[in-house]
Amino acid sequence: MRDGAINFEAKLVRFSEHWSPRVIAEMNDYQFKLAKFQGEFVWHSHAETDEVFIVLSGAMALEFRDGTVPLAAGEMYVVPKGVEHRPVAPQECCVLLVEPRGVVNTGDAGGAYTARNDVWV
Template sequence: MNDKVNLAAKLAHVASYWSPHTVGQFNGCDLMVVKVKGEFVRHQHDETDDFFLVLSGELTLRLPEREIVLRPGELYVVPRGVEHQPFAAVETELLLIEPSGTPNTGDARTAAPRRLL
């Protein structure tokens, strides 16, 4: 990264939901912004944890035993191997951090393509 990144400005260019856009890298991880609304597929990541930081809106993470509701400024890390389903009743903006190449659905065949922004 050669310059600072304005997350709000980057998110202004994101038009579709559940499509992460990489805005930088850190120690082999992608720093991504994404807009979400509605229900995402229930999935798990066997090789890595899943980091969610809510920038705006509200995200519910449906886990096997409970639900976690995140509001702006709150984050949660889903441990590797734990099935989860993100859900947002309203448009929600997130910062995600994942090892580069991690499929967002847990399965490379169904994952959204990585986009640089």
């Protein structure tokens, strides 16, 4: 029997922690992760990979050293590899992340916001 579709809402209700991505699917060596953002994350970068943010509900911004990109539901952004960024969200924002398997949420920065990797929901 083949698996059914992956429903974002059905997955999102299964966790509440902010800044703690949950894997929902893999495509080749890439992972699709759901995350809930609220507040200000840490400045960080990923030296080896671009990173995709797709906003499913709510609104957020990606702060860069040279400006800020607002993102709302139905919008996406590709953060180029090596570029320092900081996600921020005044209210809770649900996001679909796409990145290679093994990417740590805080990149080069580490610290208290570093989430356990490869946690599925």
